[in-house]
Amino acid sequence: MIEIEATDSILSFAIPAKNCRGRVVRLSSTIDGILSAHDYPPVIRDILAEAVCLTAMLGALLKDEQSQLTLQAQTEAGVINLLACDYKDGALRGYVDFDRERFAQQPIDPSLMALFGKGYLAITFDQPGPGGRNQGIVPLEGASLAEAVQNYFFQSEQIPTLIRVAMQETNGDVTVGGLLVQHLPEGEEDRERLHVQMDHPEWGHVHIMGNSIQPEELTNVALTLEDILWRLFSESDEVRLLSGKPCVKGCRCNEDHIRDVIARFPKEDKEDMVDEEGNIAIDCAFCSRIFTITGASLNN
Structure with missing residues (x-):
């Protein structure tokens, strides 16, 4: 049995009957530690919280403890100049460089385009041995960073992917949670994909179930990560828990x-x-x- 805390953890799972795999993550003290190092306005803080959550879910796809996942958003003529996060064996870090004067001129709820301008999302997997370095770069498009990462998997990896991220602030403390589910028909993990069927019946079922997740479920620390998976998928399929991983704030500078x-x-x-x-x-x-x-x- 996998024992995993309800927060500051990543839980990996698979739905064998539907040829799907996924990750569910919730961060509280870890994300607070990362955010508290900077005096970010709420909008910038929320963008970074979402990016760190995405980085945790993507990083958990790596199998080797020495591997590293880096997520970067680089922009042209954006309020945000650079957003960078990385993950290594459960350790997370991230920061945002932005123009405070230009940010002050933005509306209360600026769009992703307003913040990043003509931006590009780069996701880099650094793995030891034959895996080496693999990087995908896609236009930073969509209503959120989560949507942009979904586009990355479709365009660069050709893997049908569902990603949901939610954040909640309570008395100054931030909790962020996320769900990532991917379809790998016929066990195509770690192999070149020959086709993509976004309307595959297996994927359609899982996509509908996963898309029913509520933001408060992802951020509710009284609800375990296992409970989230049982609520979403267990009525019709076996949900197999694969591994759990604690998360920490992990700046490696010393x-x-x-x-x-x-x-x-x-x-x-x-x-x-x-x-x-x-x-x-x-x-x-x-x-x-x-x-x-x-x-x-x-x-x-």
Whole structure:
């Protein structure tokens, strides 16, 4: 039996009779930790919460603990300049770089197009060994980031996919939850797909059931992740729980890591990094911390 907490967790599942797999995730303290590192307006905060939730569900598709999933939204003439999130073995991080002056001129509820302009969504799977790096880039289109990721799977991976994300704020605390379900007819996982049938009867049934999920179900911490799956799918099919994974805020910046990165630069470049006081200041956008390394210590 898989034991998984009702929040800050990812639960992977399969519906064998319908050739479907999926992930359900809920984040509370993890997403609060990521958001609290920045002073984001509510709209930007919500965009990042959605992106981190999507990153968790996509990252859970990876099987190797050393693999990493990176989600980036790059824009042209958008209020948001860059959105970046990544996942590695349950550790999540993310940040948004945006123009505060232009954001202040936006309506109360700006559209995705207003925020990102002509944007592109890049999803990168970095895996050790033969898997290597695989990246898909698609136009950032749709009413939400979740819809844009659905478009990614259809256009780049040719996998029928349903994604739903919901967020709730209570007394300043944020909870975000998500559901991802995919159709893999005839066990086509990890193989080149020869066709896509969005109207396949197996997928049509699962899509209808999955699409019935309510936002409050995804964010209700009193409802376990298993309960969500039983409510959606168990009346007509076996729901097989595959694995559970706890999630944490996981910025990997620390002094040792920074020293290792700087050490890879040529001597001339490292000398250019040193300021007048003999220090190198590294600003981590993910955790909003500045790490100061003395130039002299790099020669030890």
